[in-house]
Amino acid sequence: MNEITDLAKYLNRFFVEYLPLERGVSKHTIRSYSDTFTVWYEFFLSQKKIPANKVMLDHITRQNVLTFLNWLEKERNSSPTTRNSRLASLRAFCYFMQYQDVKNINKWQEVLTIKAKKTEQSTVSFLTQEGMSTLLAQIPTDTIQGRRHLAILAFLYDTGARAQELISFTPQNINFSKPMHVTLYGKGKKRRIVPIHEKLCVILRAYMKDKGIDENMVGKDPLFTNAHDRILTTAGLAHIINMYASLVRTQYPGLLPEKISPHTFRHSKATHLLQAGLNIIYVRDILGHNSVRYTEIYARVDSKQKREALDNAYVDLIPRPSQDGVWEKDKELLNWLKGLGK
Structure with missing residues (x-):
């Protein structure tokens, strides 16, 4: 039976305690962050042949994050906006880890130095x-x-x-x-x-x-x-x-x-x-x-x-209506992540 990885343990604290209880973030944010880690695990499996139950905290490095972001854009055709959203999720986790793993604070802060990519200002779409x-x-x-x-x-x-x-x-x-x-x-x-x-x-x-x-x-x-x-x-x-x-x-x-x-x-x-x-x-x-x-x-x-x-x-546009838990085994990690925020 595989032991739960150190990354899985800290993800549990991050999603179950820190985000909803300490930060009070919305289910939408939790779902977005969990989606990022689902893709993170997919990246390690497809690019490095490392399954989810072998991905550790040590794998979260500045270089790996940059490689991951590049993979998103080149291999998955993700937009710069999606790339920045994934980065924001990883940065949030690294910010959390600064206080959980103080002895390696430099490592977490290295990831925090990664900047979001500039995106084109999209035209706002609206109805006349x-x-x-x-x-x-x-x-x-x-x-x-x-x-x-x-x-x-x-x-x-x-x-x-x-x-x-x-x-x-x-x-x-x-x-x-x-x-x-x-x-x-x-x-x-x-x-x-x-x-x-x-x-x-x-x-x-x-x-x-x-x-x-x-x-x-x-x-x-x-x-x-x-x-x-x-x-x-x-x-x-x-x-x-x-x-x-x-x-x-x-x-x-x-x-x-x-x-x-x-x-x-x-x-x-x-x-x-x-x-x-x-x-x-x-x-x-x-x-x-x-x-x-x-x-x-x-x-x-x-x-x-x-x-x-x-x-x-006020412009008269509206018509008036008619008067008539936590995973038990590490292999369940991906399903757990996918279920967050639902």
Whole structure:
């Protein structure tokens, strides 16, 4: 029976204790980091003929990490962005190891000196106001599924939420009384209050009525689910978007961008607010960004100012709904890594 490797032991502490308990990172981050180590093991098997149960802490060196990153780009055709994401995961582990393996701190800090590769600034894709209103108008409101889809996509647009913020959103974070708003928890569990429009409230109430959710009750389960009443996934959210985007492309060729993702809704909301004259600082607060270059010298916008500015900038795009454990054996390491964050 193979003994658990030293790397496996420290990965256990990293994923089970350090990331969720000490750092409080999201499941999305844990999943991203675990994916990196899955690929790390694949690299050693394919390039060095070393199986997972033989990969040790000693194999994490600056040179091996650089070789790994080069392999990602040349052999797996990974983009510079993916390469940088993998590097960030390994750097996070090495930062953790500085305090776990102090006698070898120089080794861990050598990996930390590896710089991310510069990437081209990608053009932000967004829907025009006509494109967004046309897409939302494709959703039928005379069926339970249609009202669910409308609630999801209208919420995504009106709040400018990230996909994960929508997926984890709970009913207890809706305030239907004036000033109407929702509370979102973003990266690093950072809390922000986002004003919402009356039409979104109507849509959410119709959806909650279909699900039998009392708006006066405190619900801690995610508000938005899939067709089987299970947790909505990012892939499921993208599927809903693309289903209606396909309808628009058939009827109105050229109206929508070639690719649309959940984040496109967030870009679209920000763009529409700026086009309507909303101050960039207000947009910064609504989206939950840490900074917008030179804007940190200004005080945070108070809720009343933000509400008035948002009401003035509101563009009528949303339709109104119709009134009708840990591995036991080292050979299980890859499966354990793949299951993290699910």
